[in-house]
Amino acid sequence: MEMIFRWYGKSDPVTLENIRQIPGMKGIVSAIYDIAVGEVWPRETIRELKETTKRHGLELSVIESVPVHEDIKLGKPTREKYIENYQQTLRNLGAEGIKVVCYNFMPVFDWTRTDLAFDLPDGSNALIFEEAVAQKMDPRTGELELPGWDTSYTKDELNALLDEYQAVDEEKLWENLAYFIKKIIPVAAEADVKMALHPDDPPFSIFGLPRIITDQDSLERFIQLYDSPYNGLTMCSGSLGSIASNDFVKMLRYFLDKERVNFVHARNVKLVGPRSFQEAAHLSSAGSIDMYEVIKALSDFNYHGPIRPDHGRMIWGETGKPGYGLYDRALGATYLNGLWEATQKQRNEG
DSSP states (O other): OEEEEEOOOTTOSSOHHHHHTSTTOOEEEEOOOSSOTTSOOOHHHHHHHHHHHHHTTOEEEEEEOOOOOHHHHHTOTTHHHHHHHHHHHHHHHHHTTOOEEEEOOOSSOOSOOSEEEEEOTTSOEEEEEOHHHHTTOOGGGSOOOOTTSOOOSOHHHHHHHHHHGGGOOHHHHHHHHHHHHHHHHHHHHHHTOEEEEOOOSSSSOBTTBOOOOOSHHHHHHHHTTSOSTTEEEEEEHHHHTTSTTOOHHHHHHHHHHTTOEEEEEEOEEEEEETTEEEEEOSSGGGSSSOHHHHHHHHHHTTOOSEEEEOOOOBOTTOOSSTTOOSHHHHHHHHHHHHHHHHHHHHHHHO
């Protein structure tokens, strides 16, 4: 298991100097944030990012993410150009030694929450999702903006895009995903870059848009689109574990056995309703996911891939990018490494 940490580049208040001091930290997961979605990432820009992390004693282990252009998700004729650009970006990443790319296929919006700083009883604050609040949110007003969302759209452009998706149901989105996968996975294999699809977050429809990567059946359907270890998954405990019907540990073991787990996001959530949850400390007792069993599954299958402590609370008065402060994620990394050491010793002794 390779412990890595999300870093948002030179503008991130969490610095590489901070990250390198976390015990057991091996690498960085990052991206290039100043290139428009759909354009090719130049090799020299990738190389500069890699060299920056290496100067701080860390490896650029994973790219998260190379965004998929909406024209690809919509299945528009212009998708051919954007798929060709995506293929070239993968070639450039492979040429610079990048081994894993995390991405998602969520229409229009990335992860969605209804409160970015919900006060928890211990005085910290965290991201939460309340279904009743989400049902009243309207992205068409232009006033709703969350981290991870593409903010390059004007209000009119966003509304036009939402209108286009009215003709795309779940099966059409599956069709467009299959078309994309069959074009990029052969190139990823040639470039030796393992693709890791991230599940939808949360794993159900938001704002009337289809979401299709939501449970074990859909993950299985996805990997069957192209039978290759390069067509793999990001197993995110917080995304998949945010509804009670998903048994995350069971799912993780299933796809580890199939050798399709190319990346792991580890965070805990506390379920407070059928489609409502609060993000919590990584500790098993803090939420609804047994993190010991998550790490034990990785240990049992001798997982050697990358894992990162996902969204953390804001603690000790820290302010910064919601979900991506330093302190709680650092605590999470240390906790996960402790579980890994214990389960590995149990495995070796047993």
